[in-house]
Amino acid sequence: MPYFDSERGRLHCRCWSVDRPAARLALLPGTGQHSGHYHRFAAALRPTGIELWTLDTAGQGLSEGDPDAPGTIDELTADARGFLELVRADHPDPPVLMGHSLGAATAAHLARENSVDLAGLILCGTPRRVADSAPAPGLSLLAVHGVDDRRAPIDVIRLWTARHRSVDLREYADAGHDLLHEPVQLRVAADIAQWVLTAVR
Template identity: 80%
Template sequence: MPYFDSERGRLHCRRWALDDPAARIALLPGTGQHSGHYHRFAAALRSAGIELWALDTAGQGLSEGDPAAPGGLAELTADAQQFLALVRTDHSAAPVLMGHSLGAATAVHLATENPADLAGLVLCGTPRRAAAVVPDPALPVLAVHGVDDRRAPVDVIRLWTARHRSVDLREYADAGHDLLHEPVRDRVAADIARWVLTVVR
C-alpha cells in the first residue's frame, strides 16, 4: 500500500494492481470516504482490464490529518497532483482521473490546470461549485449522476453539460449521491469501464 508525503502529512493510497492494464483510473473519494470503500468498484474494473488507484484524503482512511478538516481546494488539488505523479511512476500512459463529490470538485479543478496530464475525467455526484468550472474541450469528460441526488441536484449538472458539449452525462433513475454504493453500482461501474476503454484506445 503506497504512501507519499504531502505538506500536511503522510498520505495513503491503495492500488488494485493488474499486469499490463488497458487503462488506469486514479480516484479521489468524497468527504468521509476512503480507498477501503472501493473494493467492489475495483473488482468491476479489473474484469475490464482497468487498474484502480484510490487516495485516502487527509484525515481519512490511513492518511494523516484531521478528519473534520480535509483542506481547502488548493490543498486538495496539491495532494491530488502528488497522487497522480505516484500513479504515473513507471507508466508512460496518462491515467483517467475520477472524483466523487468533494473529489469531483478537486478533480475538475486539477483538470483545468493540467489537462494534458490526463487521458480523461470521470465525475460522480458533481457538486454545484464544480459545475462553475469550464473544462478543456479537448479533454474527454464523463459525468455520472443520480437523478434523486439531494446533495448535488442533477439539474445543476444538466445545465453544466448543456453548456459543455464535450461532457458525456449519464443519469441513473432511483439513485442518489453515492452511485458506487447504491443498487445501480454495477451498471455505473460498467458504464465507466466502457467509457474509459473508449477514451484510452
C-alpha cells in the same frame, strides 16, 4: 500499500493491480470516504483490464491529517497532484482521473490546471461549484449522476452539460449521491469501464 509525503503529512493510496492493465483509473473519494470503500468498484473493473488507484484524502483511511478539516481546494489539488505522480511513477501513460463529490470538485480543478497529463476525466456526484466553471478544454469528460441526488441536485449538472456539449452525462434513475455504493453500482461501473477504455485508445 503506497504512501507519499505531502505538505500536510503522509498520505496513503491503494492500488488494485492488474497484469498488463488496459488503462489506469485514479479515484479521488468524497468527504468521509477512503480507499477501502472501493473494493467492489475495483472488482467490477478488473475483468475489463482497468487498474484502480484510490487516494485516502488527508484525515481519512490511513492518511495523516484532521478528518474534520479536509483542506482547501488548493491543498486538495496539491495532494491529488502528488497522488497522480505516484500513479504514473512506473507507468508513463496518462491515467483517467475520477472524483466523487468533493473529489469531483478537486479533480475538475486539477484538470483545468493541467489536462495534458490526463487521458480523461470522470465526475461523480458533481457539486454545484463545478458547474460554475468551464470544463478543461480538449479533455474527454464523463459525468455520472443519480437522478435522486439531494446533496448535488442533477438539474444543475443537466444545465452545465447542455452548455458544454463536450461533457457526456449518464443519469441513473432511483439513485442518489453515492452511485458506487448504491443498487445501480454495477451498471455505473460498466458504463465507466466502457468509457475509460474508449478514452485511452
